[in-house]
Amino acid sequence: MRNIFYVCFTVLGLVIFQLGVYGKETAGQLTKSPASQSEELSPDYKTIKATAWNDSTLATGVVWKHYHFSNLFASNQFVNVLDVNLSVAEIAIDIPHVTEGFIKTSQAALDNGATAAINGSYFNTTAGGSTVFFRKNGIIVKNTEEGFTHYRENGAFAITRENSPAIIKRPSSGWESADSETILSSGPLLIYGNEIIEQEQTAFNLNRHPRTAIGITANNHIIAVVVDGRNAQSQGMNIEELSILMKALGCVEALNMDGGGSSTMWINNKGVVNHPSDNKLFDNEGERGVATIITFKGNYHK
Numbered sequence: 165m166r167n168i169f170y171v172c173f174t175v176l177g178l179v180i181f182q183l184g185v186y187g188k189e190t191a192g193q194l195t196k197s198p199a200s201q202s203e204e205l206s207p208d209y210k211t212i213k214a215t216a217w218n219d220s221t222l223a224t225g226v227v228w229k230h231y232h233f234s235n236l237f238a239s240n241q242f243v244n245v246l247d248v249n250l251s252v253a254e255i256a257i258d259i260p261h262v263t264e265g266f267i268k269t270s271q272a273a274l275d276n277g278a279t280a281a282i283n284g285s286y287f288n289t290t291a292g293g294s295t296v297f298f299r300k301n302g303i304i305v306k307n308t309e310e311g312f313t314h315y316r317e318n319g320a321f322a323i324t325r326e327n328s329p330a331i332i333k334r335p336s337s338g339w340e341s342a343d344s345e346t347i348l349s350s351g352p353l354l355i356y357g358n359e360i361i362e363q364e365q366t367a368f369n370l371n372r373h374p375r376t377a378i379g380i381t382a383n384n385h386i387i388a389v390v391v392d393g394r395n396a397q398s399q400g401m402n403i404e405e406l407s408i409l410m411k412a413l414g415c416v417e418a419l420n421m422d423g424g425g426s427s428t429m430w431i432n433n434k435g436v437v438n439h440p441s442d443n444k445l446f447d448n449e450g451e452r453g454v455a456t457i458i459t460f461k462g463n464y465h466k
Contacts, residue, residue, distance in 0.1 A: 208237050212408075213412050218231060222279050222462060223461070224252055224462050224463040225251075226279050226462040228247075232397075237401065241391060243389065243392075245387060246386070248385060250328075250329065254463050257460060258276050258460075260276055261305065265292040266287075266453025267455075270435060270436055272459065273432070278432065280430065281428075281430045282388045282457070283421065284421060286316065295309045296308050297317060297347060299339070302345050304340070313368070315351055316352060318334050319350060320334070320339070320344075320419070321378050323344060323346035324345065331353070331419050348456060354410055355410055355411055355416065356417055372401055372402050373424050374424055375390070375391040376427045376429075378419055378421060379410045380415060380418075381416060382414070387414065388458070391406065392446075393427075398439065425442040
């Protein structure tokens with residue numbers, strides 16, 4: 165029997181950015197990626213900036229955009245974007261989760277009356293439940309499991325004590341010392357302090373996969389992205405490509421979430437709008453059960 169929990173925040177005011185040293189994590193610090201110096205000159209960055217997205221307003225302050233690129237990073241890429249305006253009063257951000265077993269993004273979103281949702285962070289694919297640090301409303305739900313890859317939980321999507329969403333860096337003393345009331349850790353960090361971060365040269369970062377990411381812009385918007393992958397119609401992105409995408413979408417902070425077969429975006433009255441890869445078909449039917457979900461609810465959602 166699964167236990168399902170919800171946490172809801174009403175977002176008012178400005179996002180609080182917690183800035184630090186930027187880039188690759190080395191001995192607790194970060195170094196700026198060389199890519200951050202040139203991404204605005206790259207053809208792919210310019211392509212993203214110039215894209216005429218197919219967009220729909222889902223609710224006050226919540227816009228859904230999508231586009232099927234035929235030559236982005238020399239590949240086909242199907243990209244879904246949620247643009248959530250945090251300056252709109254009473255945008256609700258929830259983090260439903262299970263402590264054991266699995267729940268689909270679509271089911272959690274429906275149960276929570278959401279406008280839109282994306283999958284959250286990493287989980288145990290056998291037993292279910294999170295494998296990374298997760299604190300909800302001041303209560304620790306899960307500590308990061310021993311041996312978990314450090315750069316895959318070097319950042320977090322957080323709700324501060326002022327009820328503002330933020331992308332934060334893992335403190336050198338560990339997540340328990342972080343001040344935010346709610347912390348869902350993940351990684352790697354993609355952008356911090358408006359700079360793309362240099363990454364570990366690992367297969368996880370270098371290979372193309374379906375990806376989910378979340379970021380915050382300078383003008384107080386959340387950008388949530390799902391990139392399809394593992395299909396000729398959408399090959400997926402490596403971490404550097406995902407970082408460039410998030411930068412082109414205006415993010416000054418951004419974080420990679422759980423990807424691969426977990427990557428899912430759900431829209432009210434439309435269902436799953438990306439093409440989850442678990443069934444190896446380019447359709448909307450391959451959704452995987454996960455442990456954490458991030459949901460958004462607009463002011464006049466019905």
